[in-house]
Amino acid sequence: MKNHITFLFPFLLLILISCTYKGKEFKKEDLTVKEGIGFNEIVLMKTRKSDIIKLYGDKFEQTDHNGSIEMNFKNQEISFYYDSFDKTQRIDFISFKNRFHGKTSKGLAIQSMTLNDVIRIYGNPFWRFSNEDKEITADYDDLGIDFNITKKVEINDSIPTSYFTGDIYINRMLLNYFKTVYGSDKIQECTIYVPHSGNDKRPFLGKSEIDSVFHINISKYPVGLLDNRIMAKIPEGTKVNEDDSDIEYEKHKQIFTVSLKDIHCVASKDMKSDIDNIIKSWKEKDTDFKLKEIINKKNISIYIIEPQKIKLDDEGDFMLKYAFIRNADNTILFVRFMINTNAWNNLKNYQSLSNEMIKSILPGSKRLNLKSEIVEIKSQQRKIVINKPTGFIFNLNNGPDFRVYNFVKLVHFNEPQTGMLIYIGNHPNLLYKQRNAKVVIVKKSGKLFGQKVEWNFCYKDKSQKFPYTLEGICKFNTNNDVHVTINICSTADAELFKKTLPDTEF
DSSP: OHHHHHHHHHHHHHHHHHHHTTOOOOOGGGOEEBTTTEETTEETTTSBHHHHHHHHOSOOEEEEETTEEEEEEGGGTEEEEEETTOTTOBEEEEEEETTOOOEETTOOBTTTOBHHHHHHHHOOOEEEOOSSOSEEEEEETTTTEEEEEEOOSOOOTTSOOSOOOOOHHHHHHHHHHHHHHHTTSBOOEEEEEOOSOTTOOOOOOSSOGGGOOOOOOBOSSOEEETTTTEEEOOBTTOEEOTTSOEEEEEETTEEEEEEEEEEEEEOOSOHHHHHHHHHHHOOBTTBOEEEEEEEEETTEEEEEEEESSOOBOTTSEEEEEEEEEEOTTSEEEEEEEEEEGGGGGGHHHHHHHHHHHHHTOEEOSOOOOOSOEEEEEEOSSOEEEEEEOTTEEEEEEEOSSEEEEEEEEOEETTSOOOEEEEEEESOOOOGGGGOOSOOEEEEEEEEETTEEEEEEEEESOTTOOSSEEEEEEEEOSSSOEEEEEEEEOSHHHHHHHHHHSTTOBO
């Protein structure tokens, strides 16, 4: 009997070892997940796929997510990921489902946590989300951990989507929204990864210089703007660009901007009616505009337009107000006032500043030159002479390695406007390809400054003959191309440009 027992013991031991080797279970309740590092003996970017198999066996599902390979251990609620292009197959991030029993090193219980728990323990995250995604991510990039919740409602249009920003106003808005709508929702998954930068700082939403409210002093005397087309008082310490068309005031990361534009139109007898029609055509989500006030002075009138509701635009700015200005020569200028989101807490002072500037506007000494003139486009190798017609305004913009010649026809307010742009440089790009609007293209052969060219006739609607845009590109000299774009509103305008451009056919 003893001999039988002696023989049986090694056999049972062998069976036990064989069963154990198939892969040990994770001790879920004891496991601590270290943000940006790993857990137990598993270390991000050091532990490999082969190490995972040795430690936990080969009972996992493998899936390729566009080059990121997932090893999903369903029973343990853990997935390991590595890059399919990494020959060493190092684990670069690890995710834990919400049924996982472990905790993070900061004491967050993964199985029972809510979004409010995450924010309470980890602070303010960066947010990643969009209308298309089914998940919303609270990301702590400096720690190397993020948390996902399931999107349950469509995100309101007033919420800027897909933001990963340090902008305080936007982050406050996002934080308030997600705490209100999703605060009590359970986290579906958390993921650890190597922090992208140890110096990254998450948004600080407490009081700071950005929140400061202060009055902005305005200059004692008006200055010339738009090449002295008008004059106005501007904020002290303001930056004005070279052609006096943009004014920027900045303090404590709060930015107040004024943009001015000469739209080369003649005012009609019923300017108010024209502006009312323009306001109706402005289609902005959740925002209507109104003509708030008309200021009439000697030789100048200012039509002030305000939004019924100040809202964030696609560029991340708040539009405070617009204004059309009927100048001393009966032509019209356009001006807009805006602030960045950091300036929101100081809104009233920027509104007051806008009003002070508007009230200070006076006519300048410069009038538009509508006389015919000769415009030369030349380089060391070539010269082209253009006869600018009477009734057109011309200006030249010099870039670092290009020149842009603009010719615009003076028209009545709200009328279609004929114009021509001539670009000389080495990186031309057809304008219709840069816009999202639908366009019908008809290609025709012709000539541009004596060279063969393929003209692109661009129509908004195939059934409408006018207006249309004409675009063509050819060589100007050894180093540069010439790109001509003409907006044509009538047969007479088309014939006018044929006479204006030398040796050109379209």
